[in-house]
Amino acid sequence: MMPDLILPSPAKLNLFLHIVGRRPDGYHELQTLFQFLDYGDELGFTLTPERPGVRLAEPLAGVPDTDNLVIRAAHALMGQVSAPLTGVTIHVRKRLPMGGGLGGGSSNAATTLLGLNHLWQLGLNLDELADLGLSLGADVPVFVRGHAAFGEGVGEKLTEAHPPEDWFVILKPACNINTGKIFSEQGLTRNTPRIKIAPAFEGDASRYRNDCEDVVRKLYPEVNQSLDWLSQFGPARLTGTGACIFGRFPTESAARIIWESKPSGVTGFVAKGVNISPLHKKLTELE
Numbered sequence: 643m644m645p646d647l648i649l650p651s652p653a654k655l656n657l658f659l660h661i662v663g664r665r666p667d668g669y670h671e672l673q674t675l676f677q678f679l680d681y682g683d684e685l686g687f688t689l690t691p692e693r694p695g696v697r698l699a700e701p702l703a704g705v706p707d708t709d710n711l712v713i714r715a716a717h718a719l720m721g722q723v724s725a726p727l728t729g730v731t732i733h734v735r736k737r738l739p740m741g742g743g744l745g746g747g748s749s750n751a752a753t754t755l756l757g758l759n760h761l762w763q764l765g766l767n768l769d770e771l772a773d774l775g776l777s778l779g780a781d782v783p784v785f786v787r788g789h790a791a792f793g794e795g796v797g798e799k800l801t802e803a804h805p806p807e808d809w810f811v812i813l814k815p816a817c818n819i820n821t822g823k824i825f826s827e828q829g830l831t832r833n834t835p836r837i838k839i840a841p842a843f844e845g846d847a848s849r850y851r852n853d854c855e856d857v858v859r860k861l862y863p864e865v866n867q868s869l870d871w872l873s874q875f876g877p878a879r880l881t882g883t884g885a886c887i888f889g890r891f892p893t894e895s896a897a898r899i900i901w902e903s904k905p906s907g908v909t910g911f912v913a914k915g916v917n918i919s920p921l922h923k924k925l926t927e928l929e
């Protein structure tokens with residue numbers, strides 16, 4: 643059966659990621675530049691008037707349904723309204739590697755918040771949805787707002803940014819990295835000086851870096867090798883706490899040539915960086 647609504651759930655890149663301090667609760671204060679990719683997961687929403695509640699069409703391998711950010715986002719939204727809501731089955735077409743630093747789970751949560759707000763005609767605004775999203779994860783608000791942004795705090799204080807919409811080769815080295823483990827590493831740089839941004843920040847990411855990269859290179863030889871390989875062709879960097887890395891190219895054909903020559907055993911994809919989220923483009927078309 644055709645879903646009532648199909649929405650993209652794009653990936654993000656951290657074009658740079660600085661750790662500028664640590665909060666009393668142990669969370670790290672960041673300065674980061676988020677940009678979306680025109681590549682990601684897809685969520686299908688099917689209304690089930692005969693069956694109340696929200697459920698997944700099929701479970702995500704290794705993630706109990708109650709922990710799935712799609713279900714957690716739906717429940718967070720349902721907690722905002724007292725009126726009875728039509729039941730929904732949500733189908734997640736997963737393309738993004740989990741725990742890869744591409745924000746797949748956070749993006750799924752944001753797509754669920756915006757998708758159900760639309761389907762149920764709840765009328766919550768982006769500020770309200772971003773606040774709800776922050777309770778699910780630090781990366782959710784940028785996906786809810788849908789514009790490339792300079793992020794501060796844990797990534798929730800957002801200022802719109804306009805980095806160049808380059809092409810990227812994204813590689814997923816064959817290892818999984820736990821975000822919590824990287825943030826608890828002793829050798830992590832935690833005192834990068836804060837940068838000040840001008841109002842129309844474009845984000846010349848090449849001037850900045852990912853502070854997790856040195857630690858991740860030391861702990862994960864697969865990431866180290868992939869970064870060394872990709873750096874031969876242009877600037878290459880880690881996104882989030884990894885494991886994915888990206889190389890930036892001015893054209894699609896330049897990116898594809900490098901992609902075709904990647905070492906065996908490394909997976910990934912080619913995608914364009916976009917400053918307006920594909921989710922928001924689709925929702926605007928529906929209005």
Ligand SMILES: C[C@](O)(CO)[C@H](O)COP(=O)(O)OP(=O)(O)OC[C@H]1O[C@@H](n2ccc(N)nc2=O)[C@H](O)[C@@H]1O
Binds near residue numbers: 671748781823
């Ligand atoms: C690294 C980024 O992907 C950059 O966009 C995000 O900041 C990650 O944010 P997130 O997905 O909310 O991170 P989680 O997977 O919930 O974090 C796992 C653990 O990493 C540590 N953590 C995470 C984010 C942060 N700013 N400081 C931290 O110290 C915390 O111990 C946390 O319990």
Ligand SMILES: Nc1ncnc2c1ncn2[C@@H]1O[C@H](COP(=O)(O)OP(=O)(O)OP(=O)(O)O)[C@@H](O)[C@H]1O
Binds near residue numbers: 711740745750
């Ligand atoms: N719908 C979902 N999609 C992916 N992961 C999910 C989902 N729901 C819960 N999770 C859990 O969240 C964890 C992190 O997944 P995610 O894909 O967001 O990581 P990430 O790309 O490293 O994100 P970030 O850059 O925010 O750290 C997964 O390992 C998984 O256990």
